[in-house]
Amino acid sequence: MAEPPVEYIRSITRQYAKLGYKPYGWVYNTDAPPWQPLRKPLKQCRVALVASGGIYRHGQTAFHSKDDTSLRLIPTDVRTEDLRTSHFAYDQTDARKDPNVVFPIDTLRGLVQEGFIGGLTEHAITFMGGIYSSRRVREETAPAITERLAAEHADLALLVPV
Amino acid sequence: MTMSSALDITRAVNPPRAVFNDFPLGHTAGKPLDRRLQREIMVETLSAFETMRTPGSIKTLPFEWSPDHSWKHAGAGEGDNRTDRTEEPTYQTEDDKTAAAEGKLAEECIACSKWSPDAGARRSAG
Numbered sequence: 001m002a003e004p005p006v007e008y009i010r011s012i013t014r015q016y017a018k019l020g021y022k023p024y025g026w027v028y029n030t031d032a033p034p035w036q037p038l039r040k041p042l043k044q045c046r047v048a049l050v051a052s053g054g055i056y057r058h059g060q061t062a063f064h065s066k067d068d069t070s071l072r073l074i075p076t077d078v079r080t081e082d083l084r085t086s087h088f089a090y091d092q093t094d095a096r097k098d099p100n101v102v103f104p105i106d107t108l109r110g111l112v113q114e115g116f117i118g119g120l121t122e123h124a125i126t127f128m129g130g131i132y133s134s135r136r137v138r139e140e141t142a143p144a145i146t147e148r149l150a151a152e153h154a155d156l157a158l159l160v161p162v
Numbered sequence: 163m164t165m166s167s168a169l170d171i172t173r174a175v176n177p178p179r180a181v182f183n184d185f186p187l188g189h190t191a192g193k194p195l196d197r198r199l200q201r202e203i204m205v206e207t208l209s210a211f212e213t214m215r216t217p218g219s220i221k222t223l224p225f226e227w228s229p230d231h232s233w234k235h236a237g238a239g240e241g242d243n244r245t246d247r248t249e250e251p252t253y254q255t256e257d258d259k260t261a262a263a264e265g266k267l268a269e270e271c272i273a274c275s276k277w278s279p280d281a282g283a284r285r286s287a288g
Binding site: 002003005006007008009010026027028029030031032033034035036038041042045047053056057058059060061062063064065066067068069070071072073074075084085086088090091092093094095096097098100101102103104106107108110111116117123140144148156157158159160161162 | 197201247264
């Protein structure tokens with residue numbers, strides 16, 4: 001029988017208390033989220049992949065573990081075998097075996113080939129989601145991503161957290 | 163559209179559109195090397211762009227990690243992963259570190275760390 005989803009907020013809050021950390025400042029957004037209707041059919045849309053699993057490619061600087069708010073631009077014609085992960089807060093075993101589990105680049109390239117989506121932006125955008133300061137995410141990472149999505153002429157953004 | 167494997171966290175963040183895939187963390191877009199499942203997950207996810215009408219709604223995807231749900235009790239996040247946080251980049255391989263030092267792809271990095279061994283040592287000492 002199906003079990004209910006894992007309650008991560010409750011279990012992490014309990015774990016922090018046990019380790020003697022101050023409580024983590026979970027983000028609760030109570031306002032209605034902004035809404036932009038899709039303006040054209042999927043098969044005409046240019047899709048931007050945005051992933052927070054610490055993906056970089058061989059030759060790029062990796063991520064660090066102390067509130068790293070930087071971004072990487074991954075060319076969407078990247079060779080899958082050049083993809084790497086650098087993240088301290090999830091088990092990277094499967095992501096390193098097949099990056100598509102957190103960075104579905106081959107999946108999306110396949111759907112472009114099928115004509116299911118129109119295409120991909122020139123670059124995917126990646127970062128390392130283990131940033132403890134939600135203020136820095138709001139003030140640094142998020143605006144940089146938004147700016148880049150506009151520069152890439154994305155019709156829609158697909159966000160893949162871990 | 164946000165994909166998610168953490169329903170409570172996504173509810174709290176309240177993004178415009180989300181799909182929930184009830185998989186262990188680190189597998190938001192599927193199982194390793196299972197191309198068919200990865201494709202099905204992505205087709206369901208992208209199709210939701212054309213069917214979702216209500217801001218803040220979350221669509222649950224019809225996939226199951228395994229018939230056995232014991233992974234949900236595996237104690238996610240039991241360890242202490244907050245120790246040793248530094249600004250030194252963590253490379254997957256030593257070879258990556260050498261390649262990055264050549265700096266050929268620096269333009270693909272936005273607001274990257276300017277960490278160097280010397281600066282890192284100074285900070286630790288301070």
